[in-house]
Amino acid sequence: MTDFELVKVVPNERQIAHQSLEFYAFAHFTVNTYTDKEWGEGTEDPAIFNPVKFDADQWVDAVKAAGMKGLLLTCKHHDGFCLWPSKYNTHNISASLYKNGKGDIVREVADACRKGGIKFGVYLSPWDRNSKLYGTESYNDYFINQLTELLTEYGEIFSVWFDGACGEGPNGKKQVYDWARYYQCIRELQPNAGISVCGPDVRWCGNEAGDTRESEWSVVPARLSMAERVAELSQQSDDAEFRERKITSSDRDLGSREALKNETDLIWYPAEVNTSIRPGWFYHASEDDKVRSLDELLHIYYNSVGGNGTFLLNLPPDRDGLIHENDVKRLKEIGAYLRKTFAVNLAENAEFMASSTETGCEIEHAKAAGYDIYYKAKDGDTAVDVTITFPKPVLATHVVLQENIRLSQRIENFDIIAENEAGEQKVVYSGTVVGYKKIAKFDAVDVKKLIIRIKDSRVCPTLSFVGVY
Ligand code: FUL
Secondary structure, eight states, X not given: OOHHHHTTOOOOXXXXXXXXXXXXXXXXXXXXXXXXXXXXXXXXXXXXXXXTTOOHHHHHHXXXXXXXXXXXXXXXXXXXXXXXXXXXXXXXXXXXXGGGGTOOHXXXXXXXXXXXXXXXXXXXXXXXXXXXXXXXXXXXXXXXXXXXXXXXXXXXXXXXXXXXXXXXXXXXXXOXXXXXXXXXXXXXXXXXXXXXXXXXXXXXXXXXXXXXXXXXXXXXXXXXXXXXXXXXXXXXXXOHHHHHOOOOGGGSOSSSHHHHTTOOOEEXXXXXXXXXXXXXXXXXXXXXXXXXXXXXXXXXXXXXTTBTEEEEEEEOOOTTSSOOHHHHHHHHHHHHHHHHHTSOOTTTTSEEEESSXXXXXOGGGGGSOXXXXXXXXXXXXXXXXXXXXXXXXXXXXXXXXXXXXXXXXXXXXXXXXXXXXXXXXXXXXXXXXXXXXXXXXEEEEEEEEEEEEEEEESSSOEEXXXXXX
């Protein structure tokens, strides 16, 4: 692959919309919430599901407090229990005590998201330990029927999340999934929805612990999107150890020029980092004091949203049907931190200069986010200095960089140099890739000038946004 071929690989509109959400929530809720398990057997009595204080608005308020812009619900987990009154089985909410069998959790959550102005997405587990059809061709029809219910009766869906975990059904058989048919169904019914994990639009980052890559590339080999490969890497048994496992060393570099040199089929396949706010995906009272610290969650935020990925943070609703107060407290802290940190862009009234500019793509264009106008260096220039001069010295701790990903991901290596009023320079940050977004955080420095020194780029670099905080 030549460098020019690498940058021919670009995102589609669906992927751009998905990535711009940046930070969104997962909610794992099913019979497991009542059995204290992580993986249900499929034999649970639906009557145990009874969230007496369930309040979808409380969930949405908690999600929004953290600054998250969407919510994905486990409409059916591996145990097969459906949180909506599916016409295609009896193992669903109609058989529970919730609202005397007249409830529909999917509807209440979808409506609350819409009312609260956030996106709604569905997790539908392909693996089903309850369905008698599992392991037969008829299961594919059953799955399509359930997908169709979710994609036609609950308004706009931003994401369909297909888990890679896959075991045996109640009759001991494994299922051969008709992925092509599932994808076609989604494209027809919800053309704007991204298909994640076992799907072509959004890539599972490869672990559940919140571990991230130093250089996360969105241009990777197409074979990474094969559902069978994802299934192999996914959780194979209900073990807590898996949730703590990190990215393996052989999986650390998926997209460098070196890693791609012998690849012939590449795709745009951006990473999503999914992890839980507690050790488990589902609620366990014993984990009430194990909500992850603000520092740990911010670390993941900086390395996912600020490292060319998205951040899908799981919140486990409790048996009452509420997000526990300890989790709510943490979510509010995250939101308060992010709002305060990124409140004022110090670069707004600074002067921008670039050492190479393609006419019409001036560096001033990077003062406002968006891909219609942007900065681009001259063809052939792969090393460029962008200099930001402030009217008077400012105290800076963060630089946010965004490439125009419509023109692919190009930057491979950069330094950020701070210059004080006396003209003394110091490198405050060294980074690798930028992509959709890079958040560079450094110790507070007084700066009169900031130089973003792009040292290497696959072809001439672009910037759609540069912010200083
Ligand atoms: C895994 C599942 O087995 C877990 O229960 C959870 O849903 C997680 C997001 O994906 O593969």
